Amino acid sequence: MSVADTEIKSGGDRMAAALRDAGFAALVMFGLMALIVGVRTVDAEGKLGAEFRFDWVLIFCAAVFLGRLGVKLGIGSGVGSVLARPLGRLGGALTPYSQHIIWLGLGFSVALPFMPFADRYVIDVATAMLIYVMLGWGLNIVVGLAGLLDLGYVAFYAVGAYSYAMFAKLLGLSFWECLPLAGLMAALFGVLLGFPVLRLRGDYLAIVTLGFGEIIRIVLINWYTVTGGPNGLSGIPRPTLFGLPFTASPPDGVTSFNEFFGIDFNPTHRIIYLYFVILAMALIVNFFTNRTRRLPLGRAWEALREDEIACRALGINPTNTKLSAFAVGAMFGGFAGAFFATRQGFISPESFTFFESAIVLAIVVLGGMGSQVGVVIASFVLIVVPELFREFADYRMLFFGLGMVLIMIWRPRGLIAHREPTIRLNGGSAAK
Amino acid sequence: MTDALLGVEHLTMRFGGLVAIDDVSFVAKKREITAIIGPNGAGKTTVFNCLTGFYKPTVGRLTFHAGEGPLYLERMDDFRIAQAGVARTFQNIRLFPMMTVLENLIVAQHNRLMDASALSFAGLFGLKRYRDAETQAVEKARGWLERVGLVGEADWLAGNLPYGAQRRLEIARAMCGDPAMLCLDEPAAGLNPRESAYLNALLKSIRDQYGIGVLLIEHDMSVVMGISDHIVVLDYGRKIADGPPEAIKRDANVIRAYLGEEDAPATSGAPA
Numbered sequence: 001m002s003v004a005d006t007e008i009k010s011g012g013d014r015m016a017a018a019l020r021d022a023g024f025a026a027l028v029m030f031g032l033m034a035l036i037v038g039v040r041t042v043d044a045e046g047k048l049g050a051e052f053r054f055d056w057v058l059i060f061c062a063a064v065f066l067g068r069l070g071v072k073l074g075i076g077s078g079v080g081s082v083l084a085r086p087l088g089r090l091g092g093a094l095t096p097y098s099q100h101i102i103w104l105g106l107g108f109s110v111a112l113p114f115m116p117f118a119d120r121y122v123i124d125v126a127t128a129m130l131i132y133v134m135l136g137w138g139l140n141i142v143v144g145l146a147g148l149l150d151l152g153y154v155a156f157y158a159v160g161a162y163s164y165a166m167f168a169k170l171l172g173l174s175f176w177e178c179l180p181l182a183g184l185m186a187a188l189f190g191v192l193l194g195f196p197v198l199r200l201r202g203d204y205l206a207i208v209t210l211g212f213g214e215i216i217r218i219v220l221i222n223w224y225t226v227t228g229g230p231n232g233l234s235g236i237p238r239p240t241l242f243g244l245p246f247t248a249s250p251p252d253g254v255t256s257f258n259e260f261f262g263i264d265f266n267p268t269h270r271i272i273y274l275y276f277v278i279l280a281m282a283l284i285v286n287f288f289t290n291r292t293r294r295l296p297l298g299r300a301w302e303a304l305r306e307d308e309i310a311c312r313a314l315g316i317n318p319t320n321t322k323l324s325a326f327a328v329g330a331m332f333g334g335f336a337g338a339f340f341a342t343r344q345g346f347i348s349p350e351s352f353t354f355f356e357s358a359i360v361l362a363i364v365v366l367g368g369m370g371s372q373v374g375v376v377i378a379s380f381v382l383i384v385v386p387e388l389f390r391e392f393a394d395y396r397m398l399f400f401g402l403g404m405v406l407i408m409i410w411r412p413r414g415l416i417a418h419r420e421p422t423i424r425l426n427g428g429s430a431a432k
Numbered sequence: 433m434t435d436a437l438l439g440v441e442h443l444t445m446r447f448g449g450l451v452a453i454d455d456v457s458f459v460a461k462k463r464e465i466t467a468i469i470g471p472n473g474a475g476k477t478t479v480f481n482c483l484t485g486f487y488k489p490t491v492g493r494l495t496f497h498a499g500e501g502p503l504y505l506e507r508m509d510d511f512r513i514a515q516a517g518v519a520r521t522f523q524n525i526r527l528f529p530m531m532t533v534l535e536n537l538i539v540a541q542h543n544r545l546m547d548a549s550a551l552s553f554a555g556l557f558g559l560k561r562y563r564d565a566e567t568q569a570v571e572k573a574r575g576w577l578e579r580v581g582l583v584g585e586a587d588w589l590a591g592n593l594p595y596g597a598q599r600r601l602e603i604a605r606a607m608c609g610d611p612a613m614l615c616l617d618e619p620a621a622g623l624n625p626r627e628s629a630y631l632n633a634l635l636k637s638i639r640d641q642y643g644i645g646v647l648l649i650e651h652d653m654s655v656v657m658g659i660s661d662h663i664v665v666l667d668y669g670r671k672i673a674d675g676p677p678e679a680i681k682r683d684a685n686v687i688r689a690y691l692g693e694e695d696a697p698a699t700s701g702a703p704a
Contacts, residue, residue, distance in 0.1 A: 288556070291556050295549055295555040295556065295562075296538075296542050296546045296549055297549070297555075299531075299535060299538060299539050299542070300539065300542055300546075302530075303528050303531065303539045303542075306527075306529060307526050307527070310522070310526040310527070311511075311539075312485075312510045313484060313511075313514055313520050313526070313606075314514055314519075314539065314540050314605070314606075314609060315511050315512075315514035315515040315543055315609060316511060316542050316543075317511050318511065421531075421535060421587060422535060423534055423570065424532075424534070424586075424587050425534050425573075425583070425586035425587060426586075
């Protein structure tokens with residue numbers, strides 16, 4: 001038998017195997033879908049009737065058959081690499097300009113509220129995104145730098161939000177007085193969570209932190225006298241600009257923002273102000289994290305992620321290092337929570353479900369563990385893009401999931417996998 | 433016994449019913465290289481893990497004379513032992529692979545830098561005090577990189593270095609913390625003859641220049657016999673011999689237990 005014959009033979013075999021495999025996949029699809037899609041219950045004159053839609057089942061099975069066949073014959077990976085290559089090339093081409101791009105992005109975010117297209121809706125979406133950017137940067141310290149997988153990050157967000165609400169309502173403190181307190185409370189809870197999980201790593205840590213997040217939420221629901229239970233807390237004071245409230249009719253003796261500047265009242269002022277508050281908070285967090293990465297503390301976090309035993313052998317106190325990562329990460333979550341509370345004016349346990357933790361973790365992982373810019377891009381992809389496609393509401397989550405899977409296939413280490421060294425031997429040191 | 437650095441007395445370690453180390457005593461001195469040898473499973477690495485606090489010994493006293501008073505290592509946490517001046521390397525190299533070579537050496541100077549950064553506050557605002565400390569740390573790291581021949585690779589990821597270079601980096605990292613005793617767990621494993629000759633020279637120069645004690649676990653007899661001042665031989669958790677290399681080579685127990693009956697203790701290559 002000649003070589004050419006063998007190839008034809010193996011080609012035929014491959015086709016046959018692929019057909020068989022695709023047929024099997026279609027069969028599985030049929031088994032799953034025959035009843036779920038094929039039969040639909042309808043209200044037939046007061047009785048329960050059934051509508052048969054076997055054409056749909058056929059379409060589904062055909063799609064699965066063709067899709068599976070394509071994957072088996074390698075068309076899928078071909079398409080993937082065709083799509084992924086320009087992405088990689090684009091990334092490579094942009095790398096030398098990364099500094100400029102960051103400054104451009106910063107300039108854009110400062111100018112955003114004054115852009116002609118920036119209506120209330122745009123600024124609201126941008127504010128929501130910045131909250132997630134901030135949460136992402138906070139969680140990035142715990143997960144990305146210190147390598148401690150935390151599935152209950154939303155707990156600190158909740159602690160921050162409720163701390164602000166309670167300090168403001170019970171003690172009558174202003175937003176700026178409460179903000180550090182809320183951060184402090186969240187940091188305290190971070191340490192509280194940190195102590196019992198010091199010995200845990202990886203999966204075990206994830207499970208315990210998941211439980212911690214749920215504990216906080218359930219306490220919020222059930223501690224009715226303090227947290228208001230499922231009804232939440234409302235009437236949370238809005239932030240003021242150095243004591244100037246953003247209201248149309250301020251109480252006696254108080255000058256409102258628009259009166260002080262002699263302009264007409266416009267509810268957008270407050271939205272813009274909130275946007276700048278969260279932008280400033282996020283930038284401070286970013287500065288802090290970038291700086292800390294280049295300090296012994298930040299390097300110890302990363303070293304801990306790399307190898308805890310080696311850290312111990314070098315005299316690094318693992319307890320302090322882990323607790324500091326939990327505390328700092330939680331503090332940022334607490335800041336974000338306080339901001340969330342003042343922006344909404346109303347909080348309830350429903351805002352602090354596991355889904356939020358999952359989104360924030362997805363932002364960190366998708367962006368690339370430890371990458372600050374990656375978090376921004378991932379927040380855009382996960383928060384703003386679904387918002388843009390609100391018309392396709394039904395299919396939004398479908399595309400969301402598909403996008404996540406594709407990104408993880410093509411860029412398994414996240415969008416920005418590059419890690420900038422914290423120090424270089426020749427030139428470039430911490431104080432940059 | 434004035435220059436004794438580490439006194440090991442009646443060290444015993446049991447894991448359930450298994451006695452990994454059985455009543456081992458020896459002394460390691462300053463400015464000496466002490467080798468611990470023995471067949472596989474003799475308990476060498478377990479001794480190391482007890483010394484460095486990764487295991488808590490079942491019985492025994494480990495007295496360390498580095499600073500003012502003696503320290504009892506069996507009572508201390510592993511990272512406190514490292515802070516007290518016991519540095520170690522690992523049999524299966526444990527670098528920080530996703531960090532650069534230089535960062536590995538800077539992390540090793542964590543505690544000094546942490547003090548200088550005043551719990552990060554001085555560092556956060558870039559105060560001179562911290563910047564100076566960091567410059568010093570980089571200079572120290574540069575010195576060690578020159579010594580182990582890795583200056584050109586300083587900004588590489590440590591995980592991308594070739595195997596021999598990773599071994600050298602791990603030793604440099606251990607030395608960056610200014611230890612009083614350096615514990616090396618099979619530093620020559622996987623090295624070619626040229627690299628292990630270089631290692632010999634490096635360890636001798638560390639001993640002579642820094643006056644510290646080196647404790648060495650090694651299978652490579654060319655390293656052990658070439659540089660050790662003092663050898664402790666373990667077999668099945670017991671100490672069977674203790675003395676200078678010449679005496680060990682002639683020791684009947686050692687030859688029987690470890691080097692084989694008819695084979696004279698060779699100076700190159702070890703019988704498995």
